[in-house]
Amino acid sequence: MLLRHTSKEIAERKSLTVNPAKTCQPIGAMYASLGIHGCLPHSHGSQGCYAYHRSTLTRHYKEPVMAATSSFTEGASVFGGQANLLQAIDNIFTIYDPEIIAVHTTCLSETIGDDVPQIFGKAETDGKIPEGKYVFHANTPSYVGTHVTGFANMTKAMVDYFAKQNGHKENRINIIPGWVEPSDMKEIKRIAGELGINFIMFPDTDNVLNSPQTGKFEMYPKGGVTIDELISTGSSSGTVALGGLASGPAARALDSKCKVPCKILDLPIGIKATDRFVDALRKMAGVNVPESINIERGQLIDIVTDMQAYFYHKKVALVGDPDQLVALTEFLVSIDMMPIHIVTGTKDKKFEKKILSLTEEMPYDVNVKSGGDMYLFHQWVKNEPVDLLIGNTYVKYIARDEDIPFIRYGFPILDRIGHSYFPMVCYRGGMRFLEKILDALMNRIDRDSSEIEFDLVM
Amino acid sequence: MTNIPILKERKKQIYHKGEGVFDLTCDTKSLAGSISQRACVFCGSRVVLYPIADALHLIHGPIGCASYTWDIRGALSSGPELHRMSFSTDLRERDIIFGGEKKLYASLVQLIDTYRPNAAFVYCTCIIGIIGDDVDSVCKRATEEKGIPVLPVHSEGFKGTKKDGYKAACESLSMLVGTGSVENIGRYAINIMGEFNIAGEAWTIKEYYENMGLEVVAVFTGDGRVENIKRSHGASLNVVQCSGSILRLAQIMEEKYGIPYIRVSYFGIEDMSKALYDVAAHFKDNPGIMKKTKEIVRNEIDAIYPDLLRYKKALSGKKAAIYVGGAFKAFSMIKALRSLGIDVVLAGSQTGNKDDYEVLRDMCDEGTVILDDANPLELSKYCIEKGADLFVGGVKERPIAYKLGIGFCDHNHERKISLAGYSGMINLAKEVYSSVLSPVWKFAPQRMIS
Structure with missing residues (x-):
């Protein structure tokens, strides 16, 4: 066992980080x-x-x-x-x-x-x-x-x-996507496009860190926000910032520097958070939500409906960054899963409170730590095992040691592909999240069921 | 693409064989603002010491240095895996102001009590050199109180290049060497140095030596153990691979214990065989060793030769670019690739010295580009100009090669397959073959044109 060095007994550590859940x-x-x-x-x-x-x-x-x-x-x-x-x-x-x-x-x-x-x-x-x-x-x-x-x-x-004001407000919205993948940024842009909104996204790593094989080495790939666009953000009519920790400071700076009002939201992970995002865009831009988006939302809910039995009260342990974890916790609770251990390496005053209020109604005690590490996370999992782990690549040691299904989500992912190309945000990203959760849980059922129980139709 | 400018200062670090006088500048700090593929002093120390599996590796500094080096090197251990954990004092702003010594001491005590390691290495990162923590005395105190060697590694990132980090690691190791008992070590005993057991390579090499009738006291540092290092001064020969990384320790051991060293390489049939013969030749008084060595070499080559010829037939006439950490690796790669019928059109390293580059020049064909501390633009420029089909390099070079539509072989610490020894030669051939002749290049735009 790779991490056999993790002991069940939790001793206080004041001066030491073991197996970090953060970097600099x-x-x-x-x-x-x-x-x-x-x-x-x-x-x-x-x-x-x-x-x-x-x-x-x-x-x-x-x-x-x-x-x-x-x-x-x-x-x-x-x-x-x-x-x-x-x-x-x-x-x-x-x-x-x-x-x-x-x-x-x-x-x-x-x-x-x-x-x-x-x-x-x-x-x-x-x-x-x-x-x-x-x-x-x-x-x-x-x-x-x-x-x-x-x-x-x-x-x-x-x-x-x-960012500069040009004297009048343009009919345009700034979208600050937060620390998400290029694929997520692309999806957020697609949603804004479906709504017919004029927008500037910054930063935007789509087409930078998911660029095609072209036979050429491009020092500066096609994507990214331009400097002219950055200047124009000061004359947009509003800003939607996703993820308070990653995007909040920029959104507030735009407000105080250029008087561009902002709405700071959770990352649009799952049904409720995506609803809030779409609604904020709708209100700010004064547009109607097109049928195409309603259909996507309906499809996401359809998956939850169809597969509810598999989600019901499954315990989950999450480790990652605060913005992601808050949105993800809300999503998991909303589909009847039980996130019981939640660790972020980043210190964020509001984090623990937010998580506790999101999980208030759950019939389990919840462990939450801001400024924790993977070692503590592993100890919690040892003491109260879960059905599913969600975190970056380093969680694979814990998944192997404890023999628990595992979904890679967060930064860094060093051993799988997909995150650059397939989003986990908004309704379609939510559908992908559910597919991943179900694959992990149902593969485990298939692996562990006896020959007699082994089921074709699930 | 190919008409990119080359910085005036950089021109001295690039040489086209056959053109003008050879006077390559190297061993210098990278220019500020260059996109060098090099790393820092800490990185050098960390990679050398990391494989010692039963030691505690505590990184003293802000969290990043620990996070980025957490289990990224595939140095395998046959036993303990303490080296695969990540320990950091995780210094915060307060510590930068008031100093990190207390935190370091408390961390050391707690870790040693918890894990009972056989030794501990404390890596100093950039910031330690600035705030002036007295790491030596904290280590000394911990050594006295805990009864295990607690060794400072002076690897502040800015204090030189990666090579200086190798040196710092060697200085720390030298404090361990000579502290164990040399009882029961025979006359025909060696240390394997500069072999990090990536993908189990040290095990392959060790087996060759043992089959020759030699005793291996310690491996520096692949699958390393503190006890073996402590008694390594009982060996009568140090066999040093990988030019830069551990040479300093071999020199220290020569000065202090009179142990001679020879430099070898385990990559490619030619160098692998030479390594075994050179070691056997050292023990002239026992002709049995040479006899066995000849047998081993013959059997090993016989075993792989038919396969090798098959690969050579398929790869003949292909062109390769080599850009690796140490120049010594480049020498072996050139020979190994030649034995596969591949011509080297670009050869360079991050840390080669003057002598290295002279050897490189003599080895290379006319027209070969020789580079020191290259940047991605230079690498891609010359790859295209020279029509390379294969790039041999590390993590940062791989995606560049792929974007250009060039096959790739990882010869760095991230590789998953053993490239050392005779079996490694076949693995190399297989990897090169599968990448250079991959069907994906039929879809890649660059190849569609040609």
């Missing part, structure tokens, strides 16, 4: 930056940081992931990273010719105290930033927050640097 801010910033068209993310730190982020994102997406680094040396750590960043900006525009460089900081550059805007100013004065090209940045020290807040900070920086 910069990778989230890098992922968000890749959602801008023609953008080269830049890690202001040592070379290892960006190598790890690129490798992890490449393993998750099976796509080339381009980014640059300030390649800190001992000198830079003493005298500051200004020279490195200036040289980097110069080299990047000369060689890689992006439209924009998105700089994120690291624990190293933050602790040294590099002032990135001041360095940008110097680059500007020195003529290192070509006409019509841009640089912007987010502060993402690794010792604050997690990958999720890194994503949120970089998304907010897009607003801080670019």
